[in-house]
Amino acid sequence: MARGRGKSPPAAAGAGETRQDIVSAARRLFMEHGFRAVSTRQIADDCGLTQPALYRHFADKRALYEVVLMEELDTMRAGLERIAARGTNVAEQLRQVIRFLPGAEHDLAQMFHDISHELDDAARGRLQMAFEQSMVAPLTSIFAAGIRQGALRAPERGGIPPATAAYLLLGMLQGTGRRGARESTTQKEQRATAIVQVMLHGLLAPGAADDPAYHPM
Amino acid sequence: MARGRGKSPPAAAGAGETRQDIVSAARRLFMEHGFRAVSTRQIADDCGLTQPALYRHFADKRALYEVVLMEELDTMRAGLERIAARGTNVAEQLRQVIRFLPGAEHDLAQMFHDISHELDDAARGRLQMAFEQSMVAPLTSIFAAGIRQGALRAPERGGIPPATAAYLLLGMLQGTGRRGARESTTQKEQRATAIVQVMLHGLLAPGAADDPAYHPM
DNA sequence: CCTACCGATCGGTAGG
């Protein structure tokens, strides 16, 4: 061990492996604490480097953060598109989406805040576009398919636009921050069931004509 | 003007007025940028003080932040309890809640993150309790009343627990960060309509038996 | 990829 500084990852790092180590450490730290709360020295320490060494791989802290976010969005896109591509019914697709998306651990809200507040205009634009393509688009296509197949109401028949449904679903998934300690698995499951229940059936009792604007036919 | 530093508020500040000026400036800044992104010097500048002067009114930055959050929660509680107390039907109450709660400008998500990450255990406990009492409780009581009056389905009849409904509503209101520029008034209105529509009626088309677990009777 | 170091800024204190 001629390193002396940190636990060098697996073994002797090859060519581009150091870069990926940095991104991995940065992802873990940024996603848990947010952009501002994580220092470049913490990231460097976590992969056994000195802080200035980071700048051989990334122009600055923001550039590293953008790479982290882009990779994260790409992972989400892969998962969501896979679910959207499956031909199962909408209810089942929704359950799979809820099971797949990180409820609180990835702290989606944190991510959106940082995109809005910590990046320059150019990076913000790129990330907003990536967010639309990776998260909104697959979810929108699930709802659109549901409408097309007649399983969901079209906007003209008392439904809502598919893209709006996608945003509302994402909001429900974010929850309201991690309230208290980590949610248990059964809590997550109950939450998932509740979301599906609301999105599909709403909460109105049968026969209750509470909303005069509602004319599904 | 013997001040020389900043626009001193209205006129010569009386006794406890300086303190309130500090809280007001802090609220504006904290709510827009988050705890870490706002420096004590910015707050002081905003009310025509030097930075050390803040410490004559608050023990430290965190204590000031806690006061800001507590006041904010109290404002929300007043509004929500007023809506919950009105005897109108659930649909109308939901619309009023959505109109009342700050959609993106107050950045609820930001607030929750800071509560979880920037405060010590004691303050975090106090704020979580205040959040439950000020936001969750009034919303829960609206949903509970709806169930009691037969307007909403009880959890045993395909509904969900009132507290869960409250959390889901808050999630939908947060949206997914401020996506892009400020939402326009008409966008807000469309969003409000969509939320009410989903919460009451869901999205399932009539006759579509997509969810085998659904037995409202 | 390291050592050494920069200017800037942070939250907070001393002392009046």
Added chain:
DNA sequence: CCTACCGATCGGTAGG
């Protein structure tokens, strides 16, 4: 409530 100032830490650079 101000001036003066503290130690700590930040992101980033010089130079090898």
